[in-house]
Amino acid sequence: MKKFVIGIGGVTNGGKTTLAKKLQKHLPNCSVISQDDFFKPPSEIETDKNGFLQYDVLEALNMEKMMSAVSCWMKSPRHSPVSTAWRNAEEVPILIIEGFLLFNYKPLETIWNRRYFLTIPYEECKRRRSMRVYEPPDPEGYFDGHVWPMYLKHRGEIESIEEIVYLDGTKSEEELFSQVYEDLRQELAKQKLSCKASLEGSSA
Ligand SMILES: Nc1ncnc2c1ncn2[C@@H]1O[C@H](COP(=O)(O)OP(=O)(O)O)[C@@H](O)[C@H]1O
Ligand SMILES: [Mg+2]
Numbered sequence: 001m002k003k004f005v006i007g008i009g010g011v012t013n014g015g016k017t018t019l020a021k022k023l024q025k026h027l028p029n030c031s032v033i034s035q036d037d038f039f040k041p042p043s044e045i046e047t048d049k050n051g052f053l054q055y056d057v058l059e060a061l062n063m064e065k066m067m068s069a070v071s072c073w074m075k076s077p078r079h080s081p082v083s084t085a086w087r088n089a090e091e092v093p094i095l096i097i098e099g100f101l102l103f104n105y106k107p108l109e110t111i112w113n114r115r116y117f118l119t120i121p122y123e124e125c126k127r128r129r130s131m132r133v134y135e136p137p138d139p140e141g142y143f144d145g146h147v148w149p150m151y152l153k154h155r156g157e158i159e160s161i162e163e164i165v166y167l168d169g170t171k172s173e174e175e176l177f178s179q180v181y182e183d184l185r186q187e188l189a190k191q192k193l194s195c196k197a198s199l200e201g202s203s204a
Contacts, residue, residue: 001093002195003077004188005111008098009158010118011151012056013128014169015176019118020098022177024084027184028091031073031082035099038066042136052142056150058101067107070097074111092188100151103158112163114187116180119155120169122148 006023008016017034024030038061046054054060073080077093102108103115120128126143138147158164165183167176 001077002191003074004092004094004113004191006094006096006184007102007108007112007115008096008118009100009102009115009164010167010169011120011125011155012100012147013125013132014118014120015173016098016100016118018173019116019176019180020096022173023096023180023184026177026181027094028088029077029084029086030094030096031077031080031084032096032098033066033069033073033082035061035066035097035102038062048146050141050145052139052146053136054146056100056147056154058105061101063105063107070095070108070111092191101154103161103164104154113191114184115161115164116167117158117164118167118169118176124170125151 008020010016017036020032020034024032039055040060040062042053045060046057048054069080069082073082073095077083077095078086082095097108103117125148129138129143129147167179169176171179
């Protein structure tokens with residue numbers, strides 16, 4: 001069965017979860033997996049020499065557990081625990097994986113049909129982050145001492161991946177949604193066409 005897997009990566013507070021939820025509402029048969037649901041318990045998070053808990057690194061996440069959720073969906077999109085209401089059996093099942101550290105994780109490298117990366121400038125990111133309540137709360141200096149430097153490091157690591165579509169997270173939620181939705185409609189149509197062509201090819 002054909003499937004379509006979308007990655008929404010990007011900076012903390014860039015609007016990943018907001019965009020993913022909005023897309024899910026408008027795309028048929030669309031499930032969402034959020035990387036934030038796979039953080040290890042606080043007792044397993046490393047601390048650096050400044051006493052900052054190292055949350056913004058792959059090691060802070062139980063990626064094996066996230067991969068099992070992804071594999072489960074890939075095997076049987078309709079019956080996986082993250083499945084959504086099945087609206088139109090004709091349409092290809094869609095999975096959105098959203099999180100701050102997706103495209104640096106090698107085992108996922110070949111899964112994507114389309115990848116987006118939300119960016120916002122430093123000041124806006126710091127402002128949005130300061131309005132959120134985290135558990136555990138960000139200590140003084142955490143944004144500059146851990147969050148932002150890790151973001152820059154991870155962003156640098158994926159710079160050479162040409163397929164990633166960068167999105168300006170300072171655009172309005174509505175604008176971002178329309179841009180991505182339109183892009184996805186085109187990508188989904190391309191996939192449909194290529195499936196049809198290969199089916200016709202195999203029956204010729
Ligand atoms: N396009 C946008 N413009 C302004 N604020 C936004 C936008 N998208 C999301 N937000 C706000 O920014 C904060 C972080 O959004 P969220 O979707 O949770 O980000 P992420 O999942 O990337 O951390 C929330 O308070 C949300 O309401
Ligand atoms: Mg989020």
